[in-house]
Amino acid sequence: MHDRAHTLSDTERLNRLRLIRSDNVGPRTFASLLRHFGDAASALERLPDLARRGGASGAGRICSEQDAAAELAACRKLGISLVAPDEAHYPPRLATIDDAPPLLGVRGALETLMRPMIAIVGSRNASGAGLKFARQLAHDLGDAGFVVISGLARGIDGAAHRATVASGTVAVLAGGHDRIYPPEHEDLLQALLANGAAMSEMPLGHVARARDFPRRNRLVSGASLGVVIVEAAHRSGSLITARMAAEQGREVFAVPGSPIDPRAAGTNDLIKQGATLVTEAADVINAVAPIMERPVMLPAREDDEPMDFSTGTPHRNSVIDLLGPSPISIDDLIRMADVPPAIVRAVLLELDLAGRLERHGGGLVSMI
Known part of the structure; x- marks a missing residue:
C-alpha cells in the first residue's frame, strides 16, 4: 500500500486548485505538468507560454489566486475538504486511475471513503423489480461490510443509496456540492452524510x-472494486460506466432480466460479453475477495x-501534421513522426493547453 500520510501545504493546495481550474487543464494534463515542473506554481508560470506554442489564439484563463482562495473558503464553510490523491480520505482505488481528479471535494463521514466500495448503478426509469433487487443487493453488501457507491441519480442509484444510509454509502456528484441533481435527492444526500460521504471534482456552483455525467461515472467505477449494473437499456449511461469499469480493470457484474424487457437488454448483453452474472450479494463478494487481498498500488x-x-x-510540425479528427494512439504518433517520445x-501537452487536442480513452488523441 502506498503511504497516504502525506499532506499538502496550504500554498501548494491553493496553487494546485488554480492549476486544475485553469482553461484546458484536465486531470491528465495536470499530472504531466506537475511531474515535469515539480510543483503547481512553476506549472502555472509556464501555462501561457506553452499554450502559445500550441497555437492558442488568445490567452487562456488562468484561475487567479483570489478565485482559488474564495473556493477554498467556501468549501470550508460547507464542510468540504479538497484532497489530493496521496492524502488521507482520497479513495485509494480512485487514486490509481490515469485521470484521477488532482483535487477531490469530499464531505461527510470521510473514513467511509477508505473502506472497500462496490458500485451499484442502473436505469433512471427502473422497473419495480429492478428497484427491489437494487435495495436488497445494496443492503446485503452493506451488511457484509462494503460501502455502496453510486451517482445519486433517480431510479437504481437512489434505491441503492437509500438502502445503505445506515451502513455507509458514497454519492458521486456530477455538479458542484451545492448544485445537487436531481434536486429531489437533496434530502437523501443530507441523510447519507451521517454515515457516508459525497464527492465531486467540480467547483462549487457548477450545474x-x-x-459531466460520463465524467462522474469514471469516478464511480474508479473508486470501486467492481460495478454492478442492475438495469440498463441499449446505449444507456450505465453501459458507459460498465465500459469505463472494464478499461480501469474493475470487475463488471450484471443482473440478468427478462429478454422482453428493454431495461434488461443492456445487462443481458453485458453477460453475453463476459460480465459476471449476479443474482445475490455472494456472487459479488466471492469475486472481489481475491482483489481485496492485493495491495492498492499507484501505477506508473x-x-x-x-x-x-x-x-x-x-x-x-511533423507531429502536428500526423494529427487529424480521427483518434490515433500516442505510440503510433511517436513511431510515425520519427521524433523522440x-x-x-x-x-x-502544448496542443492540449491551447484547446486544440482531444484525449480519448486508451491513450488515443485527435485534433479538435
Whole structure:
C-alpha cells in the first residue's frame, strides 16, 4: 500500500486548485505538468507560454489566486475538504486511475471513503423489480461490510443509496456540492452524510451538464472494486460506466432480466460479453475477495514519461501534421513522426493547453 500520510501545504493546495481550474487543464494534463515542473506554481508560470506554442489564439484563463482562495473558503464553510490523491480520505482505488481528479471535494463521514466500495448503478426509469433487487443487493453488501457507491441519480442509484444510509454509502456528484441533481435527492444526500460521504471534482456552483455525467461515472467505477449494473437499456449511461469499469480493470457484474424487457437488454448483453452474472450479494463478494487481498498500488502512468519543450518547429510540425479528427494512439504518433517520445509528449501537452487536442480513452488523441 502506498503511504497516504502525506499532506499538502496550504500554498501548494491553493496553487494546485488554480492549476486544475485553469482553461484546458484536465486531470491528465495536470499530472504531466506537475511531474515535469515539480510543483503547481512553476506549472502555472509556464501555462501561457506553452499554450502559445500550441497555437492558442488568445490567452487562456488562468484561475487567479483570489478565485482559488474564495473556493477554498467556501468549501470550508460547507464542510468540504479538497484532497489530493496521496492524502488521507482520497479513495485509494480512485487514486490509481490515469485521470484521477488532482483535487477531490469530499464531505461527510470521510473514513467511509477508505473502506472497500462496490458500485451499484442502473436505469433512471427502473422497473419495480429492478428497484427491489437494487435495495436488497445494496443492503446485503452493506451488511457484509462494503460501502455502496453510486451517482445519486433517480431510479437504481437512489434505491441503492437509500438502502445503505445506515451502513455507509458514497454519492458521486456530477455538479458542484451545492448544485445537487436531481434536486429531489437533496434530502437523501443530507441523510447519507451521517454515515457516508459525497464527492465531486467540480467547483462549487457548477450545474451538471450532459457531458459531466460520463465524467462522474469514471469516478464511480474508479473508486470501486467492481460495478454492478442492475438495469440498463441499449446505449444507456450505465453501459458507459460498465465500459469505463472494464478499461480501469474493475470487475463488471450484471443482473440478468427478462429478454422482453428493454431495461434488461443492456445487462443481458453485458453477460453475453463476459460480465459476471449476479443474482445475490455472494456472487459479488466471492469475486472481489481475491482483489481485496492485493495491495492498492499507484501505477506508473504514461504521464510519467519525460517531456522535452526545447524542440524547434520542424520536429513539432511533423507531429502536428500526423494529427487529424480521427483518434490515433500516442505510440503510433511517436513511431510515425520519427521524433523522440519526450518531444511528442511535449507537443501534445502544448496542443492540449491551447484547446486544440482531444484525449480519448486508451491513450488515443485527435485534433479538435
